Amino acid sequence: MIKKIVLLAAALTAGLGLIGCSHQSQQKASPGGKVLKIGFLYVGPKDDFGYNQSHAEGAAEIAQLPNVKIVEQENVPETVDVEKAMEGMIVQDGVSVIFATSFGYWDHVLKVALKYPNVKFFHCGGLYQADKDPPNVYSYFGYIEEGQYLNGIAAGYASKTGKLGFIAAKPIPQVLENINAFTLGARSVNPKATTTVVFTGGWSMPTQEANAANSLIDKGIDVITMHVDSPKVIVQTCEQRGVFVAGYHADQSSLAPKEYLTGAIWNWGAVYKTIVADIQAGKDPSHFIRGGMKDGFVKMAPFGPGVSATAKTKIESVLGKMMKGEFVIFKGPLKDNTGKVVIPAGTSEVQTDPVLEKMNYLVQGVIGSTGM
Amino acid sequence: MVTAAALLKRNVSKTGIGAQLGAILAAVVLFAVFLVLQGKSPWGVLADMGIGAFGSSFAWQNTLVRAAPLLLTALCTLIPAQLGLVIIGNEGAWLLGGLATSVLGASLPPSWGIGGLLLSLAAAAVAGGFWIGLAGAGRQWRGVDPTISSLLLYYVAWGVFLFLVEGPLRDPQSLNEPSTFPLPKEFLMSSLPGTSVHAGLLVGIAACLLAWFVFFRTRLGFDARIVGENERLGATLGLRRSLLVVGACAVGGACAGLAGGIQIAAINHASNASLNAGVGFSGILVAFLARQRPLAVLLVALLVGGLQASGGFVQRDHNLPDATISVFQGLLFLSVLWAEAFRRDPSGGNK
Amino acid sequence: MNLSTSNSAVGAIFIALLGGAIKTSTPYLFVSLGETLTEKAGRVNLGLEGTLMMGAVTGFGASLFSGNPFVGVLAAGGAGLLMGALHAWLCSFRRVSSIAVGIALMIFGTGLAFYLGKPLIQPQAPHLPAIDLGFWTTNPALKEALQINVLFIAGVVLAPLLAWFLASTRWGLILRLCGENVEAARAKGIQPERVRLLATAAGGFLAGIGGSFLSLYYPGTWTEGLSTGQGLLAVALVIFSRWNPLLCLVTSLLFGALGSLGAALQAAGLSQGFYLFGTVPALMALGLMILTSGKKRGVSGRPAELSVHT
Structure with missing residues (x-):
């Protein structure tokens, strides 16, 4: 009994090993x-x-x-x-x-x-x-939260109920920044707008994402955005239920021709090209490479049919300011959704401020909690 | 080593071997056909599997690092299997074991040195043993199917693990990958000298040898196997039988838990979602491929570890999806099972 | 309770659970009905998780290429049937463990599905249609909850049909005899292996269809995170439904409802402990198994020939 297994495993191992060792010489890494x-x-x-x-x-x-x-x-x-x-x-x-x-x-x-x-x-x-x-x-x-801020503006204008939804994976700082930026953007055009957050617990959980979208829509929410690895399911669900959706990561407009408002999109090609050029020129790149709209790291998707002319104008004006580096999203006085002051009056946390990457609160207007 | 070789010599049976080797060959051929249908060179892929697993010192270490925990997690299925139970909740024990080590290790004073490490690992074994022991107890005293219950317990363990790690037990410094507090460096397991493989490999080998010894050379093991092979005869052992069953589950769970703890002490240093890497589930595969025999686990773990180690290399070299290795593992498993049908000797085997 | 005007949180959660029950119970239903057939004939197929995924990927691909979701459903059933037949064939050899084969098929089926599904992650395939049974209400949530998919209706009809088949037809009797007493079956001139092959293949067929529901309706996409262990949970379902197809229907609905509990509660503002919500289906399954199993080893209704030890 034992011997069969042992011999069988040995045979296979030996077989693979023989092949492996005989090919060894071809696999040296070529330096420089x-x-x-x-x-x-x-x-x-x-x-x-x-x-x-x-x-x-x-x-x-x-x-x-x-x-x-x-x-x-x-x-x-x-x-x-x-x-x-x-x-x-x-x-x-x-x-x-x-x-x-x-x-x-x-x-x-x-x-x-x-x-x-x-x-x-x-x-x-x-x-x-x-x-x-x-x-x-x-x-x-x-700084894709700049994109989420603009998503928020689009959402604020498009929503009839003033109730927005955000489906997120886990409450880590970058996700919280996005939720907050989205909410701040929406409230800049509709001060009574609220964002209800649902955490799915994982970066790619299609059934939970669909459940979350449906639950939010059932509660009267009529614009949804997200921070999950693949927004496909959420975008499709929104299109199917006739609810607006703002995209994230990549352009999903082809999945929701009617309901897709716009989206916050990465432009990694530009980033990678710069890095590669630096390396090939012998320059040591920066260790903390960051950029937003201004540097072409992120961009917005084209507008869908649900974005009104007023909304477009507003978004383009804020985008213009971001392009010049003049727009600050997180500035005081700012309270979180428990009433605590998180940014005192007079303080501005500009995009490049590293304290933003440690964010651990949800701003006023967000329904949900970061704790578990 | 001498005993194993003697055992080998004593039990050779040609027809059985032929069928098993034939099964392996069949799996390889089927896989090759599969690859050809995808427009890929089967020879190249198989060669890369060999290279990726054993073709260089880097590959070997990669393989051994993966095989080490498999030796222990396989025992979580293998040990209860000697008593006739099929346990597949290994991953749950692994997770809770890792968590126990993280929590205790981060709470003990670092000055306890190796004592702290050993205590933390013991906690891992206790956590894992308790968890799988529940499945065994459920079976003995409530008639609950342990295969299903052990798997359901995995889902519960995962949820609880995430809740604790990303909530009450979270290290506030671990912002983007919520984790527990890291183990102090006095408690970390070091690598074997000259390699990147940690001492957990030795623990695993020792555990397999110990399992073989207990089950095939002691009275206790003999009794245990009786329970597994013959229900009616086992029933005559009365309460002892229940204790044996629950005990086997607990010991198996302790092995998987210990493996999780070693993973934390040697590699991860803190618990977070990345601990759920399928090592427990791979242990099931190893146990079955080894037909629940502890000595065979030593080689099968190496094989499965090697297969998994080669996965990345195969993927990159041939532009194949990572699922390719799963397909091969599945084919291998199926072929080995099918070859069982051609075994001649009358010992055990379920239907 | 006037649902169309009431704003009570309880009402909202109830509707969410109802919607969840209807939407997400279908895979559980089909897999558990299929496994009931298989187990009544005396064999356990743990590989249904792999079959579910193969059904999902095949259904999605077939729907995409043919443009017709029903072609997808049929193709999914076909894939499931083949997986079931493979299981039965391997188990027909005397020394082969059906548990091991099930686990092997789980690995193989899932791996193969992921492999074949690589080109299917991006495209959108035509979805299965839904029948609007909520036309009488203006409450949008209720209306959405009452969107009933054709497969769900098929499943609801299938459950009593299967119960009748098993209890009252000659074929059902033969199948059950193979599950209760193989020797008696042989004595009557029945070939148990042939019967089990058909039962397992049929079980696989149903499980494959269950998989097509996931990729062609809810969530309606192909991706590797599609199944959350439904195939395995469904096997547990069979046990505490006492191998009774009608109870399978009830427990499937229950599990569908439980699965959407987390999202419903969060949408209502309860974010605390959302990981724990995910464990509710498993805990409930465990609880039910403990409650319905007797102290004497064995569950009433268990086919005697089942080789899973209890």
């Missing part, structure tokens, strides 16, 4: 060289109509550049697996630059970066601290 080999890691599928797709589209843009070759791996979970994946790309594929596009990769990036000081690691969304983190790690992100 003219071609820049870049690795991309995605937490989900590349064509999810959302977060991962936005990165993959950016990757595809730089793959076109001369002397650049990319290697991609998708569905890499935010566990130790990603460390092995990154190491695999370095050791087996010879990459010298890695883009770890998902949030949850941060701790793993820090660990692997210590082992490979000659490889540059770019992490999307991490909070790089110069005194603590390795010098070959860089974090990049976009």
Whole structure:
């Protein structure tokens, strides 16, 4: 009994091992060289109509550049697996630059970066601290809350009930910033607007997202936006139930021709191009790469039929200010939804202020709580 | 090692081997056909699986790091299986074990050094043992099917884990990936010298050898296996039988829990959602592929670890979806089961 | 309670639960009805989670390419039938454990579904239609809750039909005999393996259809997070529905309602502890199993030939 299993497993292992060892010599990493080999890691599928797709589209843009070759791996979970994946790309594929596009990769990036000081690691969304983190790690992100603010304006005008909805994965700072920006944008045109938040507990949970959308709509909410990895289900549900929706991550207007208002979209291609150009020119990129509308990191989707002329004018005017770097979303006096003052009067937290990346409150007008 | 080799020599049966190797070959051939239908080179993919698993020192370490926890999580299915139960809730025990280590480890004074580490790991074993023990108790005293209940317990464990980790037990510093407080460095498990593989590998090997010894060389194990192979004869053992069943579940759960704790102490250092990586579920696969035999687990864990390690490499090299490896694992599992039909010797086997 | 004008939170939650029950119970219903058939014939198929996913991906793909969602449903059933037949074929060999085969098919089916589904994540396939049974109310929530999908109706009709089939027809009797006493069946000239093959294939067919509901109606998309363990929970459902198709209907509705409890409560403003809401279906399943199992090992109604130890 035992022997059969043992021998069977041994045979297979040996078989694979023989093949493996005999091919060993072909897999040495090539150091330096003219071609820049870049690795991309995605937490989900590349064509999810959302977060991962936005990165993959950016990757595809730089793959076109001369002397650049990319290697991609998708569905890499935010566990130790990603460390092995990154190491695999370095050791087996010879990459010298890695883009770890998902949030949850941060701790793993820090660990692997210590082992490979000659490889540059770019992490999307991490909070790089110069005194603590390795010098070959860089974090990049976009101020997409500017887009959510504009979504909020569109929602504020489009909503008849003044009740808005936000479907989010988990109450982490970047998500809270989006919820707050959306609400502030809506209340800038309708001071009585409210945003009801539903947390699904995970970044990609289609049934819960559909349930959340339906529950919100059942309560009279007539505009919904979201912060989940793939907004597809929510956008489709809204279209089907005749409720407005503002998109996120990528352009979902083709899924909801009637109800799609506009959307906050990433423009990673621009970001990646700049980074690659820096590296190829021998420059050390910034460790804390951030940008908003002004820098072309994020943009808005084209307007749908539900956006009135008044709304368009207002959005374009605020967008204009953002483009000049003159618009501050988070400024005092600002209270959270328990009544506590979170930004005192006279204080402005500009987009680049790192304190925003530690946000832990929901502003007045948001129905829901961050705690569990 | 000597005993194992002697055992091997004593029990060779040609027809059985032939069928098993044939099954492996069949799985490989089916997989190759599958790949050809997708327009991919089967030879290239299989070669990459070999390279990715065993083709370099990096690959080997990758494989061993993955195999180490599988040795323990497989026991969570294997040990109760000796008594005739099918437990598939390993992942739940793993999660709660990891959580227990995180919580205790972060609360004890770092000066306790290795004692703190051992206590934290013990807590992991207790948590996992309790959880699966519940499934065993449910079966013995309420007639609740332990296969289903152990799986349902996984769903409950996951929900509770997330609730605690992202709520009351959350480290306020862990903003973007809500986690528990990290273990102090005095409690961390180090790697085996010269490698990136941690000492958990040795724990796993020891556990498998111990399991073999207990079940095949002691009276207790003999009694336990009686309960598994013959219900009526087992019934004559009375209360002892219930204790054996619950005990086996608890020990199996303790193994999976311990594996989770080791993962925290050696690799993750704190508990968060990323702990749910399917290692518990892979343990089920290893146990079944090894036909519930502890010594076979040693090699099968290596094989499955290698398969999983090669996944990323295969994906990148051939532009294949990561699900490719699951398909192969499934085919392998199915083939091995099918080969069971050709076994000649009369020992056990359920219908 | 005048639902169209009342604003009571309780009323809103009730409607949400009703809607959830109708919307999300269908996969549970089809899988549990299919598994009831299989288990009544004396075999356990744990691989239905894999079958569910294969049904979902096949249904979505077939609907996309043919433009007709019903073609998708049929194709999904077909895929499920093949998976069921595979299970039965493997289990027909004497020393093969049906539990192990089930787990293997769970892994294989899910992996294959994810693999085949890669090109299907982006596109939109034609959805199954719904019948508006809420035409009489102006309350939008109630109206939405009463949007009944054709598959749900099919399932509701199927449950009593299956109960009648098992209790009163000759074929049903043969099937049950194979599940209760294999030797007696053989003595009557029945081939139990043939019967179990048909029963498992039929069970797979139904489970596949259940999967098509997920991808062609609610949530109506193909993605890898589509199933939240419904295939496995449905097997548990069969147990505490005492292998009774009518009870399967009731418990499926219950589980559908429970699944949407979390979202409904959050929409009503109760955000605390939302992870714990997710455990409610599993806890309820456990609770029900404990309550309905006797101290004497065994559950009344369990087919005697089932090899899952209890």
